[in-house]
Amino acid sequence: MKINNELLTKGFIVAGLMNISGVLTFSRIFTNPVITEFDNQAMSNFGLLMIVLWGFAYITVSKNFYNLKWLVAVFTLEKLIYATHWTKWMTTNNLTDVLEKDKMAGIFYTIYGINDWIFFVFFLFVFIRLTRERLN
Template identity: 55%
Template structure:
């Protein structure tokens, strides 16, 4: 499957905007419920780093073909967050989060799905770049 350069660029931008949505869910880092339920990964510092990763995706959106190995790193990063989310979901109750704060509950419900979807997108782009396939 060949995707147009513009479609891939939009994918990188969308990935970045999805990460930036952490600002909404965390109410600009003032929502204490998100860090409360996973203080190791989802501290305010952790949420800030999620925003920074998003900015990194956007920064390469138009030049992703020049940074193949960085795209590979994006795959690894997304898989790690996806794994952390699955682990969290297996050992915690998202309904407990919803009871305390709806925005935090929504965040915990969807962030891992987002990470898995974009890990697949980044992997697809990385494989295409590794094969030397040109996009149009």
């Protein structure tokens, strides 16, 4: 199956929209204190704002990612870091505690790492593809 650049462009846009809409929705536009309470390092309001900015970065390069192989590598690494952080968080915290305190925060913690793992694989795929194309 050949995946064309138009489909990959849509992947970058979806990745960006997931970051932006996910953070803004579940944080209630940065007013949900429960998200920051349970991970005040990565999920502080500043950290959440940076996630939104990453989302805008994905969208910004969506139409010319094929010229930005090393930036795609940075996106890959960024998603790996967040996904790994989430996996560690899930193994050392009780999600039920978050859900009982605030359903929106609990849903956020339930899904954000899955999203990051999915887009880590996506960005890795794109990076590998761009690397192989440059070799040919």
